[in-house]
Amino acid sequence: MTCTTTPDLDRIAEELTAILGPQGVLTAPGEPYDRDSSPFTAAPDIVALPETTEQVSRIVRLASRLGFALIPRGAGTGTAGGCLPLSGGVVISLERMKRIITLDTRSLYAHVEAGVITGELRDAAAGQGLFFPPDPASLDTSTIGGNVATNAGGPACVKYGVMRDYVLGVEAVMPDGEVIQAGVRTRKGVVGYDMAHLLTGSEGTLGIITSVYLKLIPLPPATVGLAAVFPSLPDAMRTVAAVLGRGHLPSAIEFLDHKCLGLVGDKLPFSVEDKSASLLIIELDGRTEAITPEIDMVAAICTEHGATHLMPGGTRKERDTIWNVRREVSTRIREHAARSFSEDVVVPIGSIASFIAEVPDFENRFGLDIFAFGHAGDGNIHLILTVPRAARPDTQAPRLEDGIEAVARRVLELGGTISGEHGVGEAKKHLLPLEIAPASLRLQRGIKQLFDPCNIMNPGKVFP
Amino acid sequence: MTCTTTPDLDRIAEELTAILGPQGVLTAPGEPYDRDSSPFTAAPDIVALPETTEQVSRIVRLASRLGFALIPRGAGTGTAGGCLPLSGGVVISLERMKRIITLDTRSLYAHVEAGVITGELRDAAAGQGLFFPPDPASLDTSTIGGNVATNAGGPACVKYGVMRDYVLGVEAVMPDGEVIQAGVRTRKGVVGYDMAHLLTGSEGTLGIITSVYLKLIPLPPATVGLAAVFPSLPDAMRTVAAVLGRGHLPSAIEFLDHKCLGLVGDKLPFSVEDKSASLLIIELDGRTEAITPEIDMVAAICTEHGATHLMPGGTRKERDTIWNVRREVSTRIREHAARSFSEDVVVPIGSIASFIAEVPDFENRFGLDIFAFGHAGDGNIHLILTVPRAARPDTQAPRLEDGIEAVARRVLELGGTISGEHGVGEAKKHLLPLEIAPASLRLQRGIKQLFDPCNIMNPGKVFP
The missing domain is CATH 3.30.465.10 (Uridine Diphospho-n-acetylenolpyruvylglucosamine Reductase; domain 3)
Known part of the structure; x- marks a missing residue:
């Protein structure tokens, strides 16, 4: 098939307006369409705001006929730049299709x-x-x-x-x-x-x-939780293994490493002196009469594995207090950093503790401050690589990009993946070939070519 | 690319033997490789029995080079003919790769x-x-x-x-x-x-x-269950809705319609007089102290919805008794039928009762006896369309194939699918276009062509 390209933005806007009406086309779009939650920004040429599937179909046919790129966008909360028009084009925002x-x-x-x-x-x-x-x-x-x-x-x-x-x-x-x-x-x-x-x-x-x-x-009728402080992350992870190994299946198991805990320690209702202390948050959902005794069993497992402090999470208010600690972490890290990159690598659950034990080595090699928190129950670690506002005098100049790649390589050696829930988008496409071998990549590119021979659909994303 | 074909079976066998040794190649294979659990049979030309992924890779390269069909086979329990060499070729059985x-x-x-x-x-x-x-x-x-x-x-x-x-x-x-x-x-x-x-x-x-x-x-530490007889299938399905609607999530919810229950009534520990009675089997798994009271709540919901008999399933022995009733159904249907076809259609859970209420109409239109049982918790219905050994004098001559197609069309009208767990294989490929529209079918065929341009991998299956 023959692919065309039309750089004539006026004509594109005119034809889009014929489909969507003037209220459905933004020709000088700025915020929020030029950004998402990644470090990238790119202003779209035009934003299209369809209200029906039929309008979407007509817009796509137009893009195919005239030859312009379409970049689908939801709410712009992605952290990988996937919805940004980094090579220009029309952003098609689905925000009005909300039934x-x-x-x-x-x-x-x-x-x-x-x-x-x-x-x-x-x-x-x-x-x-x-x-x-x-x-x-x-x-x-x-x-x-x-x-x-x-x-x-x-x-x-x-x-x-x-x-x-x-x-x-x-x-x-x-x-x-x-x-x-x-x-x-x-x-x-x-x-x-x-x-x-x-x-x-x-x-x-x-x-x-x-x-x-x-x-x-x-809907599970009830949810209960707890937070527990452990002397070290390995203690916390042994607790996770014991909880799962004894037949409990929590609805959340989150962790904060000692550096994260250090940032938000003031939000805790007690003071934690131990600089290597780590936090676990565990929740159970189900029938009240089932989970009330079960959370006590989980608390006992925490104590058995050396927990030094326990925060109860039996009520909604107590649970909110616990999750506010967890949520505060990202804010504090941002305040701390001049520049940062939010990883969402995954390692096998059994390797979380040993992987995080390697973090100081990455910090020293690349002159970075690295914070780790995330999903202890599935191995998905939010590793925030930051360039500190005040460079560490004892190390070399910060090399953020090199650090990101080194982390990716190590995660893959451990049998993990470079993205658990954020996706590849723009941010990780240069790392994709580390994870996807040529034979599979060839087939994936083949699927892209088969579905989208003129490369109009979010071109340039995912594949390097 | 150029595709070749080699009809020279001796050469294929010789080259396969070079890869697998003589113990790994069967050149006059009969049972069980000529059948699965579908009505189809087809003797393979050759059966290859690899023990490693590397051997599989060498066999595939050989098939690609010489041009012969490869039909992968597990244990031959499929009900759609998917592992049978219906157009000839080499069956590649994975049975020796069992680590x-x-x-x-x-x-x-x-x-x-x-x-x-x-x-x-x-x-x-x-x-x-x-x-x-x-x-x-x-x-x-x-x-x-x-x-x-x-x-x-x-x-x-x-x-x-x-x-x-x-x-x-x-x-x-x-x-x-x-x-x-x-x-x-x-x-x-x-x-x-x-x-x-x-x-x-x-x-x-x-x-x-x-x-x-x-x-x-x-591993959930315990499982408990019950079976309950209801005056009718709609009563049973209202019970399912109430159980799920009150926050219980059973690990199994199975049903038998009145015809199935009629076939296996002698296996029950009580006698069911009502000819329209239907059976529900419900199981819960989890911690003993949680599910023991919960199964009583489920039993109360059954009684509230008109259950006439309850069979307890608190012990392993009681649960086995219940499941033996369920398992006996297929055997009894086979004994009853001269010829049969086992459907595994799915309808939305809320439509199970009304769909099964239409079964007598299908029976009359196509001169069939139809038995319904299956997974009430997910809508996956095993509808066994049978040609009775003694044709029903009051109806026209049995038309099994027409009945199968009519059922498929009706299921799709209800928002269901023609196969929930058996697959398409050979058995349903003529029905596939009823469910998959041309635009999607074109892409799916494109993927097949992209991955397997010479059509050596289980050719002729799934797509008509």
Whole structure:
């Protein structure tokens, strides 16, 4: 097929206006469309704001006919630059497609448009006694479409899995403008290739997700938790192994390393003197009469493994206090750093402690301050590599990019992955070949070429 | 690229022997390689029995060079004919690749070869306090490779999902002989396209799965259950809705319709007079002190919804009694039928009762006896369409194939799928276009062509 390109922005804007009306086209867009939660910025030429799948299809056909790049965008909370027009083009924001089309309490699924805020779906489901478990940190602002496009995860993964595990089916506009229904709306289905999960995590490079069928489950009636301080991270991780090994399946197991704990120690209701102390946050959900005794058993396991302080999390207020400690970490790190990069590497759970024991070595080699916290129940570590505001006099000049690559290489040696829930986008595409071998990369590029022969769909992302 | 074909079986056998030795090649194979659990049979020209991924790779390169079809086979328990050489070719049986390579109790995953029996992995995991939930009926004979290739499910789906939800990563030999590592071995990962889940459910048409990384979870310490007889299937299904709606998440919810119950009524410890009575089997797993009171609550919900008989399932022996009733159904149906077809359609859970209410109409229109049982918690219905041994005098001549197609069309109208866990294989490929629209089918065929340009990998399956 022949691919064209039109650099004529006036004509593109005019034809988009014919589809969307003047309210649906921004021709001098600035904030927020020029940024996401990554370090990158790029102003779009034009922003298109469709309200229906049919409009999305017409926009894609236009892009295909005239030859311009389309960059799908949810709420711009991504941390990898995936929704930014780094090589120019039209940003297609799904923000106006925010209907919860179906919330089926008998068949336990929801059908929602891509622009629905994930937390709003979660609340709507809870209002009907149902549960939508995926809980990325950006829950209250990010969209279902973006979460599916990046296969987002969160603390609930240890018990409930990630977004992919809740995607039953996907409606998407493919690069030729065709609307496809991929997957099913039932809990099982194996008819043809799994197109719904191929689109999940494809970061807008294969098609534009316009609506999603999502699995819902019965709402656990209650949640309880606790936070525990341990003398060291290895103590904390031995506790995690013991909790899981004795048949408990928490709905969250989060950790803060000693450096993070040092930053937010003042938020704790007690003082922690030990500079190597680390924190675990554990939650259980289920029926009150089941989890009330169970959290006591978990607390006993913590004590048995050397916990020096326990914070109860039996009430909503107590749980909020605990999570506020966890949430404060990112803010404090940002205050501390001149420049930083937020990793979301994953290592096998059993290797978390030994991997984090190597962090001081990375700090020294690359002149960085590195903070580690994250999901102890699934190995997904938020490793924040920072260039300190005051350079450390005892080390060489900071080399952030080299540090990022060294961490990636080490994670892969341990059997991990370079991104657990953020995706590749722009930020990690140079690292992709470290993880994906040539034979697989060739097939993946082949799929991209097959679906999007003129490379109009989020071009330049994911693959180097 | 140029594709060749070699009809010279002697040469193929000779070259295979050079790779596998004489013990690894069967040149006059009969049972069991000529059949699976479908109505189809086809004798392979040759059976190859590799023991390593490297041998599989060499066989695939040979097939590619000489041009012959390769049909991957697990244990031959499939019900769709997917592993049969219906257009000739070499069956490549993974039965000798049966090592559990890793069972990592700290990082909660297993790495197993494709030929491992699923039940053996389940037992090995349980021995270490871990749980591998997927439980197809063929658990004790089918293989992980076959289960992944068909994305198998089972009763546990309602709480635990299907095979896909446990596949972290896949090692596969692609049609060019390259070995790829798809996916990860951790619980999260979003780096490039989701090749692991594209291979899952692809029924051996894109590559040969040689080993799989599987998620394990903590073993629930106990399981309890009950069976309850209801005056009608709608009563039973209202009970299912109430159980889920009140925050209970059973590890199995199975049903038998009145015709199935009629066949196995003598296996029950009480007599059921009501000809329209239906049976529910419900199980809960978790900590003993949690599920013992909870099963009483579930029993109370059953009684509240009109249950006329309750069978307790608190002990292993009682649970076995209950499941023996369920298992006996298939045997009795086979005895009853001259010819039958086992459907595994899925309808939204909320539509199960109304769909099954239409069964008598299908029976009359097509002169069939139809039995319904299956997974009430996920909508996956085993609808056994049978040609009775004694044709019903009041109806027209049996038309099995027409009945199958009519059921498929109706299921799709209800928002369901034509296969929940068996796959398409040979049996349903003529029905595939009813479910998959042309735009999606074109992309799926494109993926097949991209991966397997000479169509050597299980040719003729899945796509019509």
